[in-house]
Every structure is written in C-alpha cells, then in structure tokens.
Amino acid sequence: MCGFVGLLGHNSESEEAGAVLRRMMASIGHRGPDGEGEFREISPRIHLGHRRLAIIDPEHGRQPMSTEDGELTIVFNGAIYNYLELRRELLRMGHPIHSYSDTEVLLYAYRQWGEHCVDRFLGMFSFAIWDRRNRRLFCARDRIGIKPFYYAFDGRTLAFGSEIKAILASGVVKAEADRPGLQDYLTFQFCLGDKTLFKNILKLEPGHCMTVQFDGDRLSLHTRQYWDLRYEIDEGHDERWFVDHLAGLIEDATRMHLRSDVPLGAHLSGGLDSSTVVCLAAGLLQGERIKTFTGAFPEGPQFDETGYAKEVSSFAGTDYKEIYIQGSELPDVLPKLMYYMDEPLAGPGVIPQYYVSKLASEHVKVVLGGQGGDELFIGYTRYLVAYLEKCLAGAIYQTADQHRYAVSLESIVPNLPLLQTYRPMLQGFWSKGLFDAPDKRYFSLIDRSEGMNHLFSNDLFSSGYSPFESFQQIFNRDGLHSLINRMTYFDLKGSLPALLHVEDRTSMAASIESRVPLLDHRIVEFMATIPPNIKFAGGRMKHLFKEAVRNTVPKKIFDRQDKMGFPTPLAQWTKGVAREFVRDILLSDRVRQRGIYNVNAIERAIDSEREFGRVVWGLLCLELWHRIFIDGDMKVNA
The missing domain is CATH 3.40.50.620 (HUPs)
Structure with missing residues (x-):
C-alpha cells in the first residue's frame, strides 16, 4: 500500500520538473512513510515518484522498480494476493525475479503477458509501467476500484497520481469546481463515471486501463475497459x-x-x-x-x-x-x-x-x-422497498408471472417486518411516482438532491448535464435480467x-x-x-x-435484526457541541459571497436537520472542500 505520482512531457528543464515531482510526492507523504524514490528520463521527458508503506518483502520492494535490463519501470499501489503463485509461474518461464515482492511479480507479469496481465491479478491495484523501448506508459486500476488513480491531460503534459492533491501540486491544472461533478455530488454524494469535483481532473475508472504513447514530443492517450460484470445466469445448480x-x-x-x-x-x-x-x-x-x-x-x-x-x-x-x-x-x-x-x-x-x-x-x-x-x-433496505413496490404492481396488474425471475407478493410478506422503522422512507417514496418505470423508482430512492436543491442557486444546475441520464446508462445496461441485478449493479459502479x-x-x-x-x-x-x-429469495436480504x-x-x-451500519450522531453534534462550528462555516461571509448558496434556506436547514439526515453534512463538506482546495486554504494541519 503506497502512493505514486508521475509527469510525462512536462515542458521544463529536468531540474525544475524534478522539483515539481518532489512537491507532488510531498503532498501524499502520509501514504508512504517508509521510504520514497524517483525515476527520471530526459528524452522523452518522464518523471515517476513513489512513497512506500512497506507490507510485502519490506527489504526488497522499493519503488520505482525496474527490470534487470532497465526496459520497464513501475510505480504501484496495492497488493497482488496471488503473487506467490504468479512468481512460481514466471520463474518457470525464465524471468529473473529475485525478490518476494508483489511489485516485481507485477512488473514481470507485464513483460510476459503485456496488457493482459491485469486478467491474472487477484488483488487491489493501481499502477503505471513505463515501457522504454516502445515509449509507452501503461496504467491500470483494479476491477472493483479499491485503489485510486487520477490524471490530468492537456494534450502535451500528463500528470497522474494516487490522490488529486498531487495533481494540483504539479501545476498542470488549477483547482476549479466542475459543474457536472457538483450536480452528481448533490444528487448521489459521489460522482459517476470518470468525473471528479475538479474540472479537468479525471479518475481512471475501475476495471479500466490507460495507454499513453509518445510520438516524438507529442502524447496520445487512450483508455479502455478491460473488465465488467457478466450476468451469465447459472441454471444448473440449486x-x-x-x-x-x-x-x-x-x-x-x-x-x-x-x-x-x-x-x-x-x-x-x-x-x-x-x-x-x-x-x-x-x-x-x-x-x-x-x-x-x-x-x-x-x-x-x-x-x-x-x-x-x-x-x-x-x-x-x-x-x-x-x-x-x-x-x-x-x-x-x-x-x-x-x-x-x-x-x-x-x-x-x-x-x-x-x-x-x-x-x-x-x-x-x-x-x-x-x-x-x-x-x-443484497443488504440495503432500499432493495426490499423497491421490490415491495414491484410485487404490489405485479399483484394488482396480474403481471408477476410475466417476469422470469419475479419475486411474488406472497413470498415477500414474511420479510416485511424489517421495514417497521422505515416509515419516513416509505412515505416519501410512495408520495409520488408510484409504479413508474424501475429506473425512475430506484433513482428516487438514492436521489439526495430533493432535500438539497433549494439550498443552492439555480445557476448551479444550468450546465445542461443530467445526473439521471448518467444513472440510466448504468442501471439500464443490457443483460442484467432482473431488478435486483440492476440495483446492485448500479451500486457496484456508483456508491x-x-x-x-x-x-x-x-x-x-x-x-x-x-x-x-x-x-x-x-x-x-x-x-x-x-x-x-x-x-434474493422472497426479498430476504443477504x-x-x-x-x-x-x-x-x-x-x-x-440472528441480528437491528442493522446499524456505523451511524454517526451528526444531527446531535450540529445542534449541540459543534453548533457554533457549523453555523460559523455555513452562515459565514465566504458562503454568502460564493454565489452558489441560498443562505437563508441553509439556516432553516441547520435548525431542522433530522436524525441521520445528510443535508447539513453535504453542505458542510462541500464548503470545507471549497475553502481547502478552490480557495487555496490547503495548509491544513493534517
């Protein structure tokens, strides 16, 4: 587990680019207190940096790491759990692996299998491999998105790293809020696809890889998806x-x-x-x-x-x-x-x-x-709520038997006592849109913007971007077969x-x-x-x-029935021990001058926040983010 940074094509002398690289590395020092390393090439211009948290083979796993002939160099964050099995296989093939580091295994796996090496890894990973002979950088992120990878590319320079703050430290892009990203955040409290809250800073999506090719002094960048879930239903087992x-x-x-x-x-x-x-x-x-x-x-x-x-x-x-x-x-x-x-x-x-x-x-x-x-x-209550409505519709309109994997109303009834404490959710969910299309109904269960939109100026939502349309592209993917697969697939890709x-x-x-x-x-x-x-037999969660x-x-x-999920007493804090802090932030002159908030509505929202509500939380985090990154108050005593 570590952190890495990189610069390609940076238009400056090597000494200056080296200083930029060290600033990037310093910004993620907390990711790797056990050591650091740098790799540079002048032609073409490439700089790689690494901060190490030594977990596997602490003595020999230092990075950046190169093959014996110097043709390949890697920076890597994560853990390849099947590295011992892969090591034995690669040794039999003649690769000169000297350590018991999963980093060295990953490096020679790329030499043996090229970009398809990612198909063989069991683990969490993001990495970048510089291929000197082919003047190419190959990057990849694990299937589920456990380890992060961010980048900014302006056509001439690529900056990348394990955290966004490292890219900001490069100076390749300035910190600027991304309007579609903000709309996603206010809707879901996360960003869909490759968006971040920062304009011109993207994330390499889970299950994706990226190739950056030098052609003279010019760079070309291409991303592709190497993995996605395939819902090939097994009908042969009980x-x-x-x-x-x-x-x-x-x-x-x-x-x-x-x-x-x-x-x-x-x-x-x-x-x-x-x-x-x-x-x-x-x-x-x-x-x-x-x-x-x-x-x-x-x-x-x-x-x-x-x-x-x-x-x-x-x-x-x-x-x-x-x-x-x-x-x-x-x-x-x-x-x-x-x-x-x-x-x-x-x-x-x-x-x-x-x-x-x-x-x-x-x-x-x-x-x-x-x-x-x-x-x-299938452990979230919202899955059961969505299925209850689907079962009601099937019973009322006599359409339940039209769906191959339908859950009947009779089968779901014994599990409905789990909803006893979810009366507010049910009231809100069924107050409008009953029996609408499945994508609209699930979106309404996860959409947090209804309690947030009135707290912001209308200009914030005038980008022409629709979070719902982005949601639909994921939720309505072909081959998902059933409502439960659609819901869980979106959550695997989003939340x-x-x-x-x-x-x-x-x-x-x-x-x-x-x-x-x-x-x-x-x-x-x-x-x-x-x-x-x-x-999801009879709506029985997990x-x-x-x-x-x-x-x-x-x-x-x-036998537990009181699922909690690590609840935080935020509403109690914001009305008690942290009341002044919250009001000082959200009712400040900086908030009033920012031009995106409706401050009068915010004051009412602070006073009326319900237990386990997320309105004040979302506002507080967004304003602190603006101050730290957009306003430049990055000198946090972290």
Missing part, C-alpha cells in the same frame, strides 16, 4: 450448491488477504460482514491472536455496537481494542478529513472510520474489513467506489493498509451468476451470504 460454493470462496479470499510480512489486524463493527471476516481470519491464523478495532459514540445505544463486537471478539479469541469518538472534536477533525479525502464523498461514516484507522495504526500496519457486503450480498474512496483515504491518512476480502473479484463474479430468485456463514459467526450476530 441453492445448496450456491451456498457451499460461496462459503468456499469467502474462506479462500480471506486466506489470500492474510498474506503479509508485517503485523495484521481487522476492523470489527459487530455487523455480519466484519464479524465474518474476523471469525474466518482468526480461525485461519492458527496460533496467532488477531487484533480487532472497534469504534462507537457515547451519545446512546443507537450509536454503539460495542456489545456485539465484544461478543465476536470473545467468540473468535481476538485482542479487542475500542475507541469512543467525541463530537467536540469535529471542528478540528473535519477539515483534516476533507483535505485527506480530496473531494467529499459518501456520508459521515468517514469520521468513525478515520478514528478507528488511527487506533489500528498504533498496533498494526494492515487491517481487514467487511466493506462491500451490502452491495454484493461502492465512493465507499472504497473513504476506505482508502481514512486508512492512508493513518498510514495503514486496508484490505477488503469480501470484494475479491471471484466472489463478485460468482454472485452475478446466481439466479435472482435464489439470491440470504445466501447468511447461509454461507451460518456456522462461522456467533448465533447472536447471525
């Missing part, structure tokens, strides 16, 4: 077979993610996902007592899962560590988090994730977590990368490596092959996953 196969995949993924040459621990929330990872890891690490890390808030039992976490710790025999997070620290920690984040994404869960990562960094250098379980195994962004930044801010074994691409691909009427881990986790965890 539910028991799918459960057993899924259990085997989850155990093997956890085993592979335990490969490390430094101390390793795990996040533990007390929910089913992280509990599964912890219990499996503890069983696989025979003779070792894994450390687990839990966070909570003192505001009440609705913000505290430590009882469940301790139950898992006792069951699995872990070394339990916990931290209680104080709202009085929000004015100090939130600007730091926005600096580390580069752009505000997702919800206030970033706060406890950061604190728990800091706690973990005092004891280990690698942590495992349960990220991705809700998107992958999950945003959550992984948070995972990356909070762990890297604490200089530790975070691993997410449930997002092993073999599990993701397998779930796409399961018939929808089996994996049905197959629960059956697969039934004997892995404590019964108290298996």
